[in-house]
Amino acid sequence: MxxxxxxxxxxxxxxxxxxxxxxxxxxxxxxxxxxxDESTFRAGSEKxxxxxxxxxxxxxxxxxxxxxxxxxxxxxxxxxxxxxxxxxxxxxxxxxxxxxxxxxPNEFEDSGEFQSVGKVTVxxxxxxxxxxxxxxxxxxxxxxxxxxxxxxxxxxxxxxxxxCASGKTRIVKWSPIITQMIGSTVVIPCVVTDTAPYRQYWKDNFGNIIDTENDSRRKLGPEGELILNNLSWSDMGEYTCVAENAISRDNTSTFLYPMLPNV
CATH class of the missing domain: 2.60.40.10 (Immunoglobulins)
Structure with a gap:
């Protein structure tokens, strides 16, 4: 590791x-x-x-x-x-x-090595x-x-x-932080509950709205999750999920931290 x-x-x-x-x-x-007893560990050591x-x-x-x-x-x-x-x-x-x-069937890969650490809120x-x-x-x-x-x-x-109050658009599942290996596929959840029609979209780590229909690497999943393929160092940062209807708006953020593969 x-x-x-x-x-x-x-x-x-x-x-x-x-x-x-x-x-x-x-x-x-x-x-x-x-x-x-013979093993040693030194910070910054290559071996x-x-x-x-x-x-x-x-x-x-x-x-x-x-x-x-x-x-x-x-x-x-x-x-x-x-x-x-x-x-x-x-x-x-x-x-x-x-x-x-x-x-x-592929929710957790069984590679025997470190894959990811994260926090999920529901x-x-x-x-x-x-x-x-x-x-x-x-x-x-x-x-x-x-x-x-x-x-x-x-x-x-x-x-x-x-x-009874009018139902508000509410995000009911998201991940505040995900740490995952570079080169892997990252799934950033964002599940919305609403009884009325709503619009959902993502903003990237630069604050730009992601065009998930035309972006070859970043797609919108069936439950509103952002699927990011071939994770790179430049993907690090905060991603924001936004859900809104005619009377309400909700948003959550995920900090994505890529990690170097095991050496």
Whole structure:
């Protein structure tokens, strides 16, 4: 595994612990080194006899964590952020069980080497809550075979009914940060929920709207995700997903960081 990927693992561990994520795996599960007594490691050295193995890992944090009480017709929004390697999948589920997330056949490549690290945020939005929505909800995170669930969040329907608000365009899944190897294909998620027609588009790392219909390397996926082929160093930066309808607008940003291949 290359120096950059190894150092990235330690950096992510510090970042995760600093913002209050519950660590579900020990440090040696994230980076397990098998350095013998004779091995040495020097920063900046071109040769390194140390061998490192990066393990899959996942961490989950959901908000709010306290029980929610809302009148009929009110609005509820649950949010969950998942860290992991490879870039994880995340979803909200009804109930308290840890649900396995249904993945496509090529969702996670099994190359045996470091592929990616990322953070995914998902929202569960109920615009006009009704008694049948009452119950507990759990967020599940999955990075390849590693899975974890948040503490359950309880929703209670109480009080006098209120008038349902008009539904707003809302992005319910995105990735605040993705780190992936140069030369790979990157999928930057952006899932939108809206009962009315809406427009969705992406801005690149220079703030320009991406022409996904005519761009040979950057395409729009079936769920609004940006698919970027053959990742290069020049692709580094912030990408913005925008969704808007006649009365509302929402946007989220992803910082994309390309990494050099393992050496």
């Amino acid at each position: 290359g120096h950059s990927a190894m150092l990235l693992g330690f950096t992510w561990l510090v970042m995760i612990n600093s913002i209050g994520f519950a660590a579900v795996l020990p440090m040696n599960h994230i980076i397990e080194n098998s350095i013998s 390194n006899t140390a061998k490192y193995e990066l393990k899959d890992w996942v961490m989950v944090k959901a908000t709010p964590s306290d029980p929610i009480r809302v009148p009929p017709g009110g609005r509820v929004e649950l949010e969950c952020t998942v860290f992991g390697s490879p870039v994880p999948q995340a979803q909200w589920n009804r109930g308290i069980q840890l649900n396995q997330i249904t993945l496509g 929202r569960h939005v109920i615009d006009c809550i009704q008694p049948h929505h009452q119950g507990v909800y759990t967020c599940s995170g999955q990075a390849r075979d590693q899975t974890m669930a948040s503490d359950p969040v309880a929703i209670s329907i109480e009080g006098r009914p209120v008038q």
